Amino acid sequence: MLKGDLTTRTKTYQSEAVIESLIRVLGFSTIGFVVLIFLFLLRQGMPFFFQVPWANFLGTRWYPTFGLFGTLPLILGSILVTLTAIVIALPLGLATAVFVREVAPNWAREVLKPLIEVLAGIPSVVLGFFGMNIVAPLVRTTLDVPTGLTAFTGAIILAYMALPTIVSVAEDALDAVPKSYRDAGLALGATKWQVIWRVVVPAARSGIVVAVMLGLGRAIGETMAVMMVTGNAARMPLTLDSLFRPVRTMTATIAAEMGEVAQGSVHFQALFGIGIILFVLTFLINLAAARPIFQKRRRGGLR
């Protein structure tokens, strides 16, 4: 029977309802896990902000054994290393994406795309090892600084780690620019390069911003490689040469000290406190990344 009473609930109808509710449960549970992780972080870390006075945890000295929990050098260390990494990775990544998408012949693109994605899978400890043994000595000798384990070395390694993300997301963004834009540019007498830089890249702008933000997100949360190459001295990176001195990041601090700390002590809570700060920073970055895109969508404009 093909047609039934309007109120008949067929088998398809029921199975669709089951599938729909299953997907709904799965979807909500993902959000639930994130919320639970954040609650756990809050429970472990919040006491730190109440037990330790403001002046202490906003101070400039991190010496947990003496009860000094100044998180400022760690926060600034993370920001310095991450921003420098992005400054290095953005032009390289964008240029690579443009090359792969717009310049390279088809066969080269087929080879390059998967290769770049494989780069993302290199374990960070391997990159850290590479950084310690190759990049750090190179930085020390070429820049003539006392140690090669510096913020700059960390930034180079982080830039390398963020590159595959930036390249493949930016490449997708360039790919999504309609061919008609290119035609319109060419029709106005633009050369191939003018079309790329004045039409295609601006049209893919929001996608490129997302690429950078994803790269930034990956960089700021990275721990192992950074811990291995930045020297881990918790000093305030305030002078101009700080970039070429050792620093310590938030992630490296948590990873290095969590193993040796007494559970429930102030120091233990302090490490979770750093975790909260990191979480909030990452959240703000993502929010900043999402804003321009949502605004564009609302205006019904470019992708």
Place this chain on the structure above:
Amino acid sequence: MVMNTPEDDPFIDRPAKVQIENVSYWYGDQLRLRNISLDIPANAITTLIGPTGGGKSTLLRLINRLNDLLEDTRMVGRILLDGQDIYAPEVNVSELRRRVGIVFALPLPLPGTVRENVLYGPKLAGVRDPTRLEEILVRSLKQAALWDEVKDRLDEPSNALSGGQQQRLCIARSLAMEPEVLLLDEPTSGLDPISTGKVEESLFALKKHYTIIMVPHSIQQAARVADYAAFFLGGELVEHQPGRNIFTAPRDKRTEDYITGRFG
């Protein structure tokens, strides 16, 4: 094909702006245009009519070499602009495209404001003087019958305009280059009758200075605007005549069938 005589073709003595000589064009191993020869008179509106797939848009895109970037295509024959072969190796393609502008069927505003869209081409061509740019902006928008609607919205994003306005913006963008030849590929296909009327009116004004080659979006439109018309069918040029003749006294049975609506 029946040849035209001076009696029924007032354009036959006019110098041709664009000459298409024995052009055939393949996409892969598919023949898209078969041995087309057509002289396009200066300062007139020439319409290319015929059912879809007849090769009209393909021919249009060949005239400003937009098909250069397509792979696996082949062309024989010559296309001359003012007597010069545009496919000759020494031709600067960017320069050619500045002299031969094109407007597509779908409005394609580039990212950016109304002002940026119109001035995109002149800026690429190296015009920097602000007063000169302002002149170009106003002139192009007026010629495209858009000035009155956007004069207070020049710095708004181009995609905030309506579809009809966007299409006229694209026409303005082409006109900003002061092209000698303007190629129009169904420029009014997405427009309402009022906008269509405005565009057609501006075409009449424009043909004093420009040579216009247009794929109209309907026979009625062709009949309204065509000084000269060429009928394409399956990649072949069936006949070409002054507009008033082709619609009233088609010589070929196939043309007559098409115009009277028996196919296509």
